[in-house]
Amino acid sequence: MYSKGFRPIAIATVLFTALAFGLVFFYAPLDGDQGFIQKIFYVHVPMAIVALCGFVAGGIMAIKHLRSGDRSWDMRSYVAIHLSIILGTGVLITGAIWAKASWGHWWLWDEPVLVSFLIVFLLYCVYYPLRFSIEDPDRQARYSSVFAIAAGAFVPINFVAVRLAEQITHPRVLSQTGGSLPGEMRLTFLVCLVAMTLLFVTLWKLELTSKQASMQLKRLRGRLELRAEERAAVQASR
Amino acid sequence: MPALPIDEAGQYVAAAYVVFLLLILIYVAIMGSKIARIQQEVRELLDLTEEPESGAGGAAQPARSSEAGGRARTSEGGAGSPAEVIARGAEAPPTP
Numbered sequence: 001m002y003s004k005g006f007r008p009i010a011i012a013t014v015l016f017t018a019l020a021f022g023l024v025f026f027y028a029p030l031d032g033d034q035g036f037i038q039k040i041f042y043v044h045v046p047m048a049i050v051a052l053c054g055f056v057a058g059g060i061m062a063i064k065h066l067r068s069g070d071r072s073w074d075m076r077s078y079v080a081i082h083l084s085i086i087l088g089t090g091v092l093i094t095g096a097i098w099a100k101a102s103w104g105h106w107w108l109w110d111e112p113v114l115v116s117f118l119i120v121f122l123l124y125c126v127y128y129p130l131r132f133s134i135e136d137p138d139r140q141a142r143y144s145s146v147f148a149i150a151a152g153a154f155v156p157i158n159f160v161a162v163r164l165a166e167q168i169t170h171p172r173v174l175s176q177t178g179g180s181l182p183g184e185m186r187l188t189f190l191v192c193l194v195a196m197t198l199l200f201v202t203l204w205k206l207e208l209t210s211k212q213a214s215m216q217l218k219r220l221r222g223r224l225e226l227r228a229e230e231r232a233a234v235q236a237s238r
Numbered sequence: 239m240p241a242l243p244i245d246e247a248g249q250y251v252a253a254a255y256v257v258f259l260l261l262i263l264i265y266v267a268i269m270g271s272k273i274a275r276i277q278q279e280v281r282e283l284l285d286l287t288e289e290p291e292s293g294a295g296g297a298a299q300p301a302r303s304s305e306a307g308g309r310a311r312t313s314e315g316g317a318g319s320p321a322e323v324i325a326r327g328a329e330a331p332p333t334p
Binding site: 035039040043047086089090093094097098101199206207210214217220221228 | 242244246247248250251253254255257258261262265269272273275276279280283286287
C-alpha cells in the first residue's frame with residue numbers, strides 16, 4: 001500500500017540530492033558578507049522548513065484519523081512527526097555550528113527564531129512518552145492524534161509570532177521581499193528544498209512500508225499459530 | 239563578525255554537512271536492521287508452514303470453516319501452501 005511509487009521517488013531523491021550538492025559547492029556564489037560559511041544555509045534552512053511542514057502534515061493526518069477512525073492515518077501522522085523530529089535534531093545541530101562560526105556563540109537565548117524552534121522541538125519530544133505510555137491501541141491512536149493536532153496548530157502560530165518579533169541576530173529567510181537572494185543562490189536553495197522534501201517523502205514511505213510489513217507478519221504469525229493449535233486439537237480428538 | 243578564512247570556514251561547513259549525512263545514515267541503518275528482522279521473521283514463518291506438512295508425511299487435514307478470519311481453505315492441505323498463507327496475510331487490511 002505504502003510502497004506504491006516508492007522506486008521513482010527514491011530515484012528522484014538520489015538525483016535531486018546529488019544535484020543539490022553539486023549546485024551548493026560548484027554553482028552557488030560565495031556570500032559577500034558570510035563567505036564560505038553561508039553554504040550551511042543550503043542544508044540548515046530546507047531541513048527546518050521540511051521539519052516544520054512535517055509537524056503540520058502530522059497534525060493534518062491526525063485530523064483525518066479522528067474524522068475517519070482509520071488507524072492507518074494515525075500511523076502516517078506518527079511517522080511524519082518522527083521524521084520531523086529527526087530533521088529537527090539536524091536543524092538544531094547545524095544551526096549551532098553556523099551560529100558558532102558566524103556569531104561566535106553556539107546558542108543565543110535572546111533570539112526568538114532559535115528559542116521558538118527549540119520550544120517546538122521540545123514540545124514534539126513529549127509526543128513519544130505520551131504515545132508509548134498508553135497501552136490500549138485505540139486510545140493511544142486517539143490521544144496521539146489530539147496531541148498532534150494541538151501541536152501542529154501551534155507551529156504556524158509560533159512562526160507568525162516569530163515574524164512579528166523584533167529581529168536581533170538571526171536573519172528572516174522567507175521575508176516579504178523574497179529573501180533578497182540572488183538568482184543562483186535562489187535556484188540552489190530551491191533545488192535543496194525539493195531534495196529535502198523528496199528525502200522526507202522517501203523515508204516516510206520506507207518507514208511506513210516497514211511498519212506495515214511488520215504488522216502483517218505479526219498477524220500472519222498469530223493466524224498460523226491458531227491454525228497449528230486447531231490442528232493439534234483435531235489430532236488429539238482422533 | 240568578519241567572514242572566516244576558507245580553511246576555517248570549511249571545517250564548520252564540513253561539520254554541518256557531516257551531521258546531516260550522519261543523521262540520514264543512522265536512520266537508514268536502523269531501518270535496514272528492522273527490514274533484516276522482518277526478513278528473519280518471514281523465514282521463520284516459512285519454516286512454520288512447511289514443518290507440519292513434512293512432519294505428517296503429507297497427510298492433509300480436512301478443511302475447517304472456523305479458522306481465523308472465516309476464510310475457506312482453497313487447497314487440499316490444511317493450511318494451504320506457504321505462499322498462499324503469506325499472500326492471504328498480506329491481503330488483509332493493516333491494523334497499526
